[in-house]
Amino acid sequence: xxxxxxxxxxxxxxxxxxxxxxxxxxxxxAVDEVARLPFEDGTLSDLFEITAIADANTxxxxxxxSACDGIGDGLASGTLVVEGDVGQYAGRFMKxxxxxxxxxxxxxxxxxxxxxxxTVAGSAGNFVGxxxxxxxxxxxxxxxxxxxDIGDRAGDRMRRGTIVVKGKxxxxxxxxxxxxxxxxxxxxxxGAGPLMRRGTLxxxxxxxxxxxxxxxxxxxxxxLRLISRFVAAELGSVAPPPLPAKVRRYAGDMATIGKGELxxxx
Amino acid sequence: xxxxxxxxxxxxxxDDTFAEAFGMSGTALIITADTLKWAMIAATTMTGFGxxxxxxxxxxxxxxxxxxxETPDGRPGVRVLVFGFSPDAILPQLxxxxxxxxLTSPGSACYNGLDSPQRLALSAGPRFxxxxxxxxxxxxxxxxxxxxVMDGEFxxxxxxxxxxxxxxxxxxxxxxxxxxxxxxxxxxAVAAIAKIPDVITPFPGGIxxxxxxxxxxxxxxxASTNNAFCPTxxxxxxxxLDADTIAVLEIVIDGLTSQAVxxxxxxxxxAVTDIGAAKxxxxxxxxxxxxxxxxxxxxxxxxVA
Numbered sequence: 001x002x003x004x005x006x007x008x009x010x011x012x013x014x015x016x017x018x019x020x021x022x023x024x025x026x027x028x029x030a031v032d033e034v035a036r037l038p039f040e041d042g043t044l045s046d047l048f049e050i051t052a053i054a055d056a057n058t059x060x061x062x063x064x065x066s067a068c069d070g071i072g073d074g075l076a077s078g079t080l081v082v083e084g085d086v087g088q089y090a091g092r093f094m095k096x097x098x099x100x101x102x103x104x105x106x107x108x109x110x111x112x113x114x115x116x117x118x119t120v121a122g123s124a125g126n127f128v129g130x131x132x133x134x135x136x137x138x139x140x141x142x143x144x145x146x147x148x149d150i151g152d153r154a155g156d157r158m159r160r161g162t163i164v165v166k167g168k169x170x171x172x173x174x175x176x177x178x179x180x181x182x183x184x185x186x187x188x189x190x191g192a193g194p195l196m197r198r199g200t201l202x203x204x205x206x207x208x209x210x211x212x213x214x215x216x217x218x219x220x221x222x223x224l225r226l227i228s229r230f231v232a233a234e235l236g237s238v239a240p241p242p243l244p245a246k247v248r249r250y251a252g253d254m255a256t257i258g259k260g261e262l263x264x265x266x
Numbered sequence: 267x268x269x270x271x272x273x274x275x276x277x278x279x280x281d282d283t284f285a286e287a288f289g290m291s292g293t294a295l296i297i298t299a300d301t302l303k304w305a306m307i308a309a310t311t312m313t314g315f316g317x318x319x320x321x322x323x324x325x326x327x328x329x330x331x332x333x334x335x336e337t338p339d340g341r342p343g344v345r346v347l348v349f350g351f352s353p354d355a356i357l358p359q360l361x362x363x364x365x366x367x368x369l370t371s372p373g374s375a376c377y378n379g380l381d382s383p384q385r386l387a388l389s390a391g392p393r394f395x396x397x398x399x400x401x402x403x404x405x406x407x408x409x410x411x412x413x414x415v416m417d418g419e420f421x422x423x424x425x426x427x428x429x430x431x432x433x434x435x436x437x438x439x440x441x442x443x444x445x446x447x448x449x450x451x452x453x454x455a456v457a458a459i460a461k462i463p464d465v466i467t468p469f470p471g472g473i474x475x476x477x478x479x480x481x482x483x484x485x486x487x488x489a490s491t492n493n494a495f496c497p498t499x500x501x502x503x504x505x506x507l508d509a510d511t512i513a514v515l516e517i518v519i520d521g522l523t524s525q526a527v528x529x530x531x532x533x534x535x536x537a538v539t540d541i542g543a544a545k546x547x548x549x550x551x552x553x554x555x556x557x558x559x560x561x562x563x564x565x566x567x568x569x570v571a
Contacts, residue, residue, distance in 0.1 A: 230405035
């Protein structure tokens with residue numbers, strides 16, 4: 001099984017849903033067969049230049065813009081590489097495999113993600129690892145890594161999984177969080193963790209910390225070593241440096257059951 | 267017991283007999299702490315009173331030290347093995363031993379030490395010590411529990427692997443005409459076996475001085491002294507001992523695989539035959555039940571280097 005490279009011939013005029021482009025079914029087919037597949041009002045070849053590549057089970061999407069939504073939606077296996085920006089819902093409900101976005105991403109990146117690895121070289125919008133209205137829970141597993149900043153309410157109703165951000169988060173990261181970890185190397189924006197029940201926020205600082213987070217003191221916890229090693233193994237060269245031996249622990253949100261935590265490394 | 271002496275290695279007679287061992291279930295844990303000293307204290311305490319499933323519920327021992335670079339949390343560690351007749355029999359032992367001896371030990375953490383798709387609920391008891399304040403963290407395919415304790419947090423992995431292909435009861439009977447020399451030689455054999463991965467010698471210091479036979483004249487006792495190997499009874503009972511034998515020591519070996527037990531038998535035999543004759547060791551035999559009870563037979567002649 002080889003791979004495919006699909007290059008967008010021109011920037012889309014409106015929103016373009018690319019959720020159907022998945023490595024697993026496409027890379028099993030020949031180039032001319034893929035070219036004839038129906039897409040929108042024509043075929044894939046109407047929008048894309050399609051070439052074979054040597055990398056097995058790998059699909060490269062070249063040239064998408066922030067108008068291209070749903071890339072890697074439900075990705076279960078294989079590698080999907082995006083050379084460009086993506087719009088909303090990238091990696092939503094991912095169940096496995098790897099999605100590498102070499103540009104920036106819009107809102108709802110990795111929303112409801114269950115397994116797999118999602119990386120974004122640039123920045124990402126609001127609700128990273130969150131959920132859409134009407135859904136019960138956000139991210140439930142896997143790893144998201146964003147090279148820049150992320151928007152507001154990352155990890156909204158997140159249950160499990162790990163989000164690593166090189167930059168800082170927007171406001172209210174970890175809102176309504178029920179589990180999992182958000183590690184922001186650049187720190188947290190205003191009001192992190194509103195209505196957070198469980199879960200872990202890690203960063204050097206938190207702006208306008210909510211009054212409902214209680215100082216538990218400075219501690220060296222074994223689990224810090226576990227997450228440092230896990231993230232290093234998952235992300236390799238782009239992994240953040242290991243956490244310090246001691247962090248300051250704030251428990252919250254005490255407005256709910258208060259079993260979440262904000263760990264300040266600075 | 268069966269066997270006859272028909273081989274001699276470096277002045278030590280090797281009986282033409284075999285060790286008869288049984289299929290068991292086994293698991294492995296890695297216990298870490300801030301220092302190797304405290305990891306070893308937790309491991310030693312946790313594996314205490316774990317010589318025989320008959321009286322202790324499980325057979326336990328320390329397999330090896332684990333360098334900090336190889337433990338899940340990067341701290342010094344010790345790998346312990348726990349054996350029982352079945353996974354169901356091991357589980358309550360894990361709950362009690364980890365709960366009473368590892369959870370309680372300063373700075374400790376406890377992780378799975380055996381890769382296997384078959385899992386035991388390692389944290390099923392200890393995590394509830396957290397009284398609702400325990401925190402679950404899942405990293406990749408592994409789930410850990412953080413249990414708040416008075417020196418910080420006790421970290422324990424949710425499950426540990428187990429095998430039903432383990433073997434218990436590999437053994438060597440070492441006979442000698444000098445008790446001190448016999449003990450020294452047997453200690454050397456235990457040290458050689460300790461270098462073999464995936465095995466333990468669960469008795470005190472790895473050595474048994476009270477080998478048993480099945481049954482007893484007394485109602486309710488399922489095992490009793492192995493009178494055929496008791497030197498002070500040589501003149502009063504059917505004996506397996508030569509006239510110059512004044513003491514017998516046994517090494518019992520449990521392993522996660524039959525191959526590990528076989529490797530341990532070989533290492534032990536070599537240590538005995540390398541130095542034994544000069545220390546007064548006269549003979550090596552092995553315990554069996556005529557081959558009718560145990561599935562695994564380790565013939566001594568197959569393990570003489």
